[in-house]
Amino acid sequence: NPPYVAYESFEDVDYGVKAFEPLQAIFHEDPIMVFQDILEYAASHLLSKGRVVLEIDSYLEKDLKILASSMGFSCNIMKDLSQFDRICIMSRSS
Known part of the structure; x- marks a missing residue:
């Protein structure tokens, strides 16, 4: 996982x-x-059916979806065991 929480x-x-x-x-x-x-x-290395799976901070969900869309990816968010939005699964947009 990359660093996913802002210092603030x-x-x-x-x-x-x-x-x-x-x-x-x-x-x-x-x-x-x-x-x-x-x-x-990922845009230049990911296979067409490949996925990028990242742990995120739930406050980033909206911005991450905008970023993914602008770069040709879809972003599906999954909840963790505590029911927080925590996992982003990205794939190339169809």
Whole structure:
């Protein structure tokens, strides 16, 4: 997983995550930029029926769907076990 939480959301993240995960693995100044870099790579390397599966922070859902669409991908969001929007499955738009 790439870093998927903005630094500005640090206080909102569960203590267990902050205490036991490397912060650089969770936080980034601009997570959407990280996802954009991944999609740019995927656009030229992903097979036609391939998928990109990413863990996301639920507040990014709308922006990530806009980004994916602008880059020719669809983005389906799945909930985690706590019923938070957490997984984004992206594929090439038909």
